[in-house]
Amino acid sequence: MHYNLTLITPPAVEPLSLADVQNYLRIDTTNDTLEDAYVTSLIVSAREYCENFQNRAYITQTWEMALPRFPFSAEAMAIEIPKGKLQTIESITYKDTAGVENTLVPELEYAVSNRGILGRISPPFGKVFPLDILYPLDPVVIRFTCGYGDGPEDVPARVKQAMMLLIAHWYENRVVVNDLRGVNPVELTFTVSSLLSQNRIALV
Structure with a gap:
């Protein structure tokens, strides 16, 4: 994507x-x-x-990753953070068709793994990311901190x-x-x- x-x-x-x-x-x-x-x-x-x-x-730095949508496929639901090494996910937000920004709740609406080479985000077991029709321009924004250390x-x-x-x-x-x-x-x-x-x- x-x-x-x-x-x-x-x-x-x-x-x-x-x-x-x-x-x-x-x-x-x-x-x-x-x-x-x-x-x-x-x-x-x-x-x-x-x-x-x-x-x-x-050295520790903060980035934003903008996506056109959340993944749809249940088999490929995880989102990879394309910069190592992931430290933390600061926030995940998305805009609906009206441009209203919504923030996902950690653990309740998404889980994070930073054990691999690239960090991964996925919905908790049995759940999916929002499937709403979203704002047309970069509606999904993931803010994350990465780096070997300070x-x-x-x-x-x-x-x-x-x-x-x-x-x-x-x-x-x-x-x-x-x-x-x-x-x-x-x-x-x-x-x-x-x-x-x-x-x-x-x-x-």
């Missing part, structure tokens, strides 16, 4: 600190702080690149290493593609792609 994802609350911190990267790049910080903003932007870009490649969130220490070491390699490459080669999200994963170096492929989530 088609869906749209919107970032609501970005991560409070990055997996790598400015000091970590400056030390890795051997930047003399005693006399040169002119490139702090540039290096900081590389950290953010590397994190976004790696997250998009893996379909994961690293701090850099929660992010796997291989992800940080991949980020470091990307940052070092971009720092030394300043003429790069501006829209990093549009870069095809095959353009990653073999080392970086190998590090990120270990925990990549394949979305159908």
